[in-house]
Amino acid sequence: MLKRVEARQVRTGMFVEAIEGAWQDPFLSKRRFLLRREIDAQKLRKSMTGVIINTSRGLDIDGLPGGNIEIDTKAARETIQKSMQVLESVFGRLQHGDGISVDQVAPVISSVSKSIDQNPTVFLSVTRLKSKDEATFLHSISVSALMILFSRHLGLDETTVQMLGTAGLLHDVGKLEIPLEILNKEGPLDEDEIKMIRDHPEKGHAILSRQEGMSEIVLDVCLNHHERIDGKGYPRKLSEAQVSLHARIAAICDVYDAITSVRPYRAPWSASQALKWMLGNEGHFDRRLLKKFALCLSVVAVA
Ligand SMILES: [Fe+2]
Numbered sequence: 037m038l039k040r041v042e043a044r045q046v047r048t049g050m051f052v053e054a055i056e057g058a059w060q061d062p063f064l065s066k067r068r069f070l071l072r073r074e075i076d077a078q079k080l081r082k083s084m085t086g087v088i089i090n091t092s093r094g095l096d097i098d099g100l101p102g103g104n105i106e107i108d109t110k111a112a113r114e115t116i117q118k119s120m121q122v123l124e125s126v127f128g129r130l131q132h133g134d135g136i137s138v139d140q141v142a143p144v145i146s147s148v149s150k151s152i153d154q155n156p157t158v159f160l161s162v163t164r165l166k167s168k169d170e171a172t173f174l175h176s177i178s179v180s181a182l183m184i185l186f187s188r189h190l191g192l193d194e195t196t197v198q199m200l201g202t203a204g205l206l207h208d209v210g211k212l213e214i215p216l217e218i219l220n221k222e223g224p225l226d227e228d229e230i231k232m233i234r235d236h237p238e239k240g241h242a243i244l245s246r247q248e249g250m251s252e253i254v255l256d257v258c259l260n261h262h263e264r265i266d267g268k269g270y271p272r273k274l275s276e277a278q279v280s281l282h283a284r285i286a287a288i289c290d291v292y293d294a295i296t297s298v299r300p301y302r303a304p305w306s307a308s309q310a311l312k313w314m315l316g317n318e319g320h321f322d323r324r325l326l327k328k329f330a331l332c333l334s335v336v337a338v339a
Pocket residue numbers: 207208236261262
């Protein structure tokens with residue numbers, strides 16, 4: 037569907053069919069293109085009055101896929117729906133102390149991996165919308181997809197990529213032990229509640245350690261995804277040298293998904309706002325890795 041948007045509403049991920057007014061930039065003078073880079077979006081916002089976008093080929097004004105990307109969106113939704121069912125049953129088994137094996141989540145990893153490969157923009161847009169009940173599952177699927185996307189971008193070997201995808205799915209399993217009222221609480225948390233939330237990496241690690249043959253990568257990511265480069269993370273306040281590459285990747289993907297998600301009680305940040313905030317958040321992330329993450333997202337036209 038074609039729509040006219042005001043220049044100030046232009047964002048990356050939109051498919052531009054036509055631009056109003058004269059335009060000298062050789063890149064933007066191509067009349068039809070997918071707006072991939074924030075710098076080009078800024079140029080359009082500054083110099084144009086309005087743009088015609090095609091929502092069947094890119095994002096709509098609200099940052100979600102337009103109504104006509106039906107086929108891609110439907111496929112992504114189906115993948116996510118099936119993945120959520122498998123994940124729900126895996127988390128349920130873990131919660132009841134039953135065993136699981138990595139093989140049980142393998143079909144989820146392969147379908148998420150295929151889907152993110154085919155159309156990352158659509159896949160990540162669909163997972164942005166999280167209702168309270170499904171937030172943890174959808175967050176897990178989204179982090180898994182981001183970790184697969186990013187680790188492939190970094191050129192890691194395929195076995196490690198699959199393990200990082202699995203780690204993304206299982207990293208927050210310790211949240212199963214936190215009551216939903218606390219996880220979904222809108223106001224400030226008291227000290228006990230903060231402690232309960234901060235215990236989730238260790239609780240998750242304990243749950244996963246009981247599973248036979250659980251990969252070291254999955255265990256490491258589960259325990260250390262809230263550690264920070266400046267040593268102010270939790271649960272163990274690890275120093276920079278102690279935080280593995282896998283945990284650093286997870287920390288970036290985890291926070292990025294959390295702040296770009298659409299939640300009922302707060303407005304989401306756009307990809308570029310999120311990356312800007314993360315880059316400005318000194319000491320939290322591995323900056324070199326974070327810059328590569330930004331590049332990875334700009335390549336797939338999410339940022
Ligand atoms: Fe977490």
